[in-house]
Amino acid sequence: MSEALEPGSTPDPGSTDHPDAAGRFARLRERTDELELFISGLLAFALLAVPGRIFDAWATSTVHTEGVYAYALWFGFSTSVGLCYVVAVALIVHLAIRGYWVGLVGLKIHFPEGIRWDRIPLLGPVSRAFYQARVGTLEQSIANADRAASTLFSATLLFALTMVLIGAGSVLLLALAGAVGALVGNTDRIALIIVSSFFGLFIVVNLVPLTLEKWIARRTARGLPSARIARTMRGVLTINQWLIPMRLLLPVQLTLQSNRYARNFMVAYFVAVMVAMSIGGLQAVGSAKFSLFNRYDVVTTEAVEEGMVSAHYESLRVERDRLLRYPMIPSDVVSGPLLRVFIPHQPQRDNGLARRLCALPDGENRLRGAAAETAAVRCVGRLWKVTLDGKPVALEQFVAMERRDLEMRGLVGYLPLSALPPGRHDLRLVWNPDGPDRGTARHRDYRIPFWYAPDPSR
Known part of the structure; x- marks a missing residue:
């Protein structure tokens, strides 16, 4: 029951005891x-x-x-x-x-x-x-x-x-x-320490009051004073108040x-x-996946990876392929004398390997002008092994490129096709060819079949 109001006093309009x-x-x-x-x-x-x-x-x-x-x-x-x-x-x-x-x-x-x-x-x-x-x-x-x-x-x-x-x-x-x-x-290491420390503090200030509350209850049941523990608990709760x-x-x-x-x-x-x-x-x-739920028991993922994947062909890519940052060629049918090959550079995947394989100070390309482009091509080229119909393709003639249409940077090269016969040809690109079979640094094999159909008018 609420306390009675003094004679002549006015109830607080914001109080729940107010008549209205x-x-x-x-x-x-x-x-x-x-x-x-x-x-x-x-x-x-x-x-x-x-x-x-x-x-x-x-x-x-x-x-x-x-x-x-x-x-x-x-x-x-x-x-x-x-x-x-x-x-x-x-x-x-x-x-x-x-x-x-x-x-x-x-x-x-x-x-x-x-x-x-x-x-x-x-x-x-x-x-x-x-x-x-x-x-x-x-x-x-x-x-x-x-x-x-x-x-x-x-x-x-x-x-x-x-x-x-x-x-x-x-x-x-x-x-x-x-x-x-x-x-x-050492950005990542320092950031990991800071984030881990914060979440550790967050867990502590939420678990410690529960422990102290039980400790105070046991001491009170035995008739022991707990004023110091209660002050400590209120201090922890005050810290928690700033976090939440x-x-x-x-x-x-x-x-x-x-x-x-x-x-x-x-x-x-x-x-x-x-x-x-x-x-x-x-x-x-x-x-990233073709389908989360499927019953492709015959045309499996392994089968199409050895066959054709549309994300490798710029003319066949769709919006859902934006997470598939694969090496690409313009189309599955090539009629011109040159084949454009784009090899994307992915910082999340490539930077760690580049720090091991490339002679760059602190793993960063700090050069200027033409030297910067040469160093970029040489470094990314060490991450890849490229062959056309089983014959090695030198990446020294590739150049660094920015593709704003794909929101990616990487290397681009133009492979001559005039000496090849018409018909099917296979371009193969392997990332980190000496890498393990599992893990984020595993070697990755990309096969890109295409059909060369030279234009007789050229």
Whole structure:
């Protein structure tokens, strides 16, 4: 019970003890369903169109970088895409529940008596009792649907805020760690230390209060003082407050957690976060693979890799091939006397190998002018072995090239074909030919068949 007001005093309008507080909350409650429907309808289907643009931005940017910067791009991409998909699906479900609730309210208005069990045909006393016990009244169904819709809507907002904080915080941390690493040197190692230290601190400040709370409870049960431990615990909680915006997240989280099944709520909450973090990976894998689910028992992946893959031919590439950064030729049929071959340079894959094979200071090409281009061609050429119909192709005559149409840089060379007979020919390119069979540094074999059909008019 609230304390009685002093004579002549005025109740605080913002307090829940104010005589009109219940009325104000009731009036707000009459509008929340409308606001929920408006927000869900506005965002649900709009969010489904966003992941495609995020994927395009990530695919365009990630090819140019490596190390901690690539991790920052990946983390931002995966959290953003997962956020959009999970929130969109949750809001669509919310719209369905709220629509069901609207239908129940309409039935209640037109049929105030609700379900009239005695007038339902083909129901005997046993069936009627069974259904009455499990279905309940129309009023109960309305209340359950209303509660489910509001709970889902609030939980979705909580999840969205969590994902935004995780994504933005992690990308900012990685960017700062990369900047510090670039100033100190050995960017990736320094950045890894900073990021690991931060997440270690985050785990500690969340686990230590739980341990100290149990310790204080045991000491209190034995009649021992715990003032110093309590001060330490409050200090840890203060640090945690700076890491997590408690006033933004906890009102929703603690309300839902204390009014629903607490353990089940937290499990569902963390499962949703993990699912969201995995969606980006599935989208990237799905874009790189021909099909996530297939039954190609005859024309297998191994078979087409020894045959023809459209990503090797610029005229056959499509939007889904943008993650397949393969060596390329213009077309599967060549009529001119020269064959253009483009070998892409991928920093995430090539830089580590180049630091071992190329005599560049700190693994970087710091030369200027023609010397820079010569060093680039010589270095990338050491990563590849190229043959045409089994005969070695010298890469010294290749030149460095920037392909803005492909959003890639690499080497380009023009192979003479006039001495070849018409018909099929096979171009083979092997990356890191002396590499292992497994791992990111494994050798990679690309076969590009093409048909030479010289134009008689030339």
